[in-house]
Amino acid sequence: MTDPLLRMTRVSKRFGAVTALSDVSIDVVEGEVHALCGENGAGKSTLMKVLSGVYPAGSYDGSIELDGEEVRFRSLSESEDAGVVIIHQELALIPHLSVAENIFLGGEITRRGLIDWRATNDRAAELMARVGLDENPTTPVRELGIGKQQLVEIAKALSKRVRVLILDEPTAALGQSDSDRLLDLIEQLRGQGITCIVISHKLREVLRISDRITVIRDGSVIETMERGDPATDEGRIIRAMVGRDLDSLFPPREPLIGDELLRVENWTVHHPSDPSRVIVDDVSFSVRAGEIVGFAGLMGAGRTELAMSVFGRSYGSGIRGSLFKKGKPIEARSVEEAISHGIAYATEDRKALGLNLIGDIQTNTSSVGLERLSRRGLLDLIRERKIADAYRYKMNVKAPDVTVPVGYLSGGNQQKVVLAKWMFANPDVLILDEPTRGIDVGAKYEIYGFINELAAQGKAIIVISSELPEVIGLSDRIYTLAEGRLTGEVAREDATQERLMRFMTAGL
Template identity: 90%
Template sequence: MTETLLRTTSITKRFGAVTALSDVSLDVAEGEVHALCGENGAGKSTLMKVLSGVYPAGSFEGSIELDGREVRFRSLAESEDAGVVIIHQELALIPHLSIAENIFLGGELRSHGLIDWRATNERAAELMARVGLHENPTTPVRELGIGQQQLVEIAKALSKRVRVLILDEPTAALGQADSDRLLGLIEQLRGQGITCIVISHKLREVLRIADRITVIRDGSVIETMERDDPETDEGRIIRAMVGRDLDSLFPPRDPLIGEELLRVENWTVHHPADPSRVVVDDVSFSVHAGEIVGFAGLMGSGRTELAMSIFGRAYGSRISGALVKKGVPIQARSVEEAIGHGIAYATEDRKELGLNLIGDIQTNTSAVALSRLSHGGLLNLIRERKIADAYRYKMNVKAPNVLVPVGTLSGGNQQKVVLARWMFANPDVLILDEPTRGIDVGAKYEIYGFINELAAQGKAIIVISSELPEVLGLSDRIYTLAGGRLTGEVAREDATQEQLMRFMTAGL
């Protein structure tokens, strides 16, 4: 039997009166991939921060053992020296520095007191080859895609002689192809004897790569299961995560589709920095009242660029084509003008672009519709508080009140605040870009319910998602994009993952 490499015993972590972890005991075997699953706010990331020294010894109760000996990490540097390295969901890279500089940042290779750039680039190239990153080591990180940046982080971990690699939602921001490559790399690392702990909400990926799966709920370990156990499947993991059965991953819905609300005709968008490059090429589509229309495509297909350009030309240059709302041509030359025409866009990047993380729930909820709360230029703070609190209750946002900073909420609760904002703004057309990225299955179910509710109110909903099961489970019609061009339109009842993938790769 494989020996235990890392063990936690009775870990309890409190933040004031809130207990984030309660008596958590976990063992991780040498050379295994151990998945950690649970709803947002369950305590997964908190436990990993305890393991990696982000929360130092003395700030929690319980013990950590590595190789059978107790360790007391007082900092991230101490855990890394011991071979325990964490890669957070928000990557810790400096975009203006090169790949090699990022890999050895803080551990520069020196000769006679000076950085040895030749040795740095040569060693970086070796590490990059090991993770399958085929770029020049001097390339600035800002020129890499998010999947390639993940590989830089792993190469950086390998430079520190990693023994336990902790990956927090490593594929959350990746398309299918990049996700497959990263999962393949994790399997390779296991073959090289490196132990991996993977936090993920993507249960299909968990069942593909994990040797064992531990579920945490409300700060406590619920169950550890063997991947090869015949009873281990998505249903078992979900039951452990949410404490109940989900009869379906998607709430039931009887669509009532009405008149055409928005039609986009011959929409073409050029790259903002390189106007000679076409990013969206002559795309035409429509969406009706009460309808949920899905958009599927690989990374770089133009889905987000299409959505942002429609939303007040928030992306692109030399934009041409027509927008027709309820049969009448409209102009949406700015975000304000788009909102004025009842068009809303919830970005895929809620942390950077979708929310004011230092602002509270109240101000984030009312931000795009302050005119509805103002009179004579004065904001009615009492009404703003009541509205925000009503949405907090309606959408089950886990916070004691609406004055809590949004940045302290879990990903699922942050996404609920994004949806509350647009529900309050009351748009006719709502574009949702990756609405459940990085969100657990329980919170997904709730968000799907809110989307269905908006459609039932007669809103036209556009959903962009990298997860084909989500597109198939939500949509009444599905469009596919590849290389900036529309390659297919399929009714929900006729669509399959295989068919959508053929359309998504057409001409590539």
């Protein structure tokens, strides 16, 4: 192997009494795609924040060398000046500014002390073409989908003459087609000599694009493997990540399916700000007690919009159609009314919509069922804490106690708190929108177990997922959507990725 472009040696990082990194050493060769894998909280993002100067020199032990010379980045701008650029999982774009303005924010192109807008837009167009983004540079970022926003971030990195590009969960929020385009772009960047470090939980993607894979567990490097090694496969990565074999990615389950719990008939939803656009078009479906029903579709197919509109009309306008609970018509014209009918919805965006990040585990767990903890208008704080602590233990939330703010938890542990909140609310129908997005395989297995347990209790479960293996592995039946229309219904035993994809692209 040639001399590494980047070398991190015996890096350790502590937060109070918690050791996030312990003597981590890693090297990266120029022009390679190097993947970092590990469970949530393993230390992957922390290591990259050390490298990029988010955690400045002096706040950690160990050394970093670039081109054989030690570097001590004290800020993000210093690392970017050296060609090390990080794109975080939570994109750092300003929605009301244009694409060009976002690309050059902090590095504006000026002439005689004023921004040169023509040069700015022309240069932005060149960078956008390089990443395959076919948009006007003056387009506000808020008008772009999440996949295109990722491309804006990469164009922004290229404007800084990037040598080492760090991508933290770049495809976590993307559908299959956007993910494929982004992975193709990473391969193109490798061909241009740009070194990429990719943090990802999606092992198929890791095995597709990476040259080498380093696994971190509990703040320490477990091993680095070559993708070309015949022994390198998903099983080997999983064993290194979780310290054990996962004989199956999905826990065993024997379905006990009862009577119909929820039926939706002729459901149509229009865009909230453009009533002429039909987002969900005359969709009918049902789910029974003890049944897990999956919804599959490409990005923009209308899965989330369908779920949110059923959950108290929290999305859309001009909604029409009928809801039936145990065969009887019901109205769910608000979130409160939907909850009163035993319908719950766990959003795909747990940080913005599913949790109060500055609130602790205790208050988040009890937030939907406060009336069950109140007497004469007063909240029983002792009982609230006992219940939250019981769910923390039951769901293996990695936190010392329930007073920890959920914003401090890893993604997997945050998702467990979301599930705990709805489990405490005790709904009859639970809609789970992307329940394992951005979560490692170990935490996924635990969450699948909780979903199975809820189904065994007689709950009706609806799972929306962009990962077809997940939909197939969890569901008893699967509906497919394309452009807001229901295009197929497939039984578990007949489901394959190829068959689902045919339905998902029907008419497109």
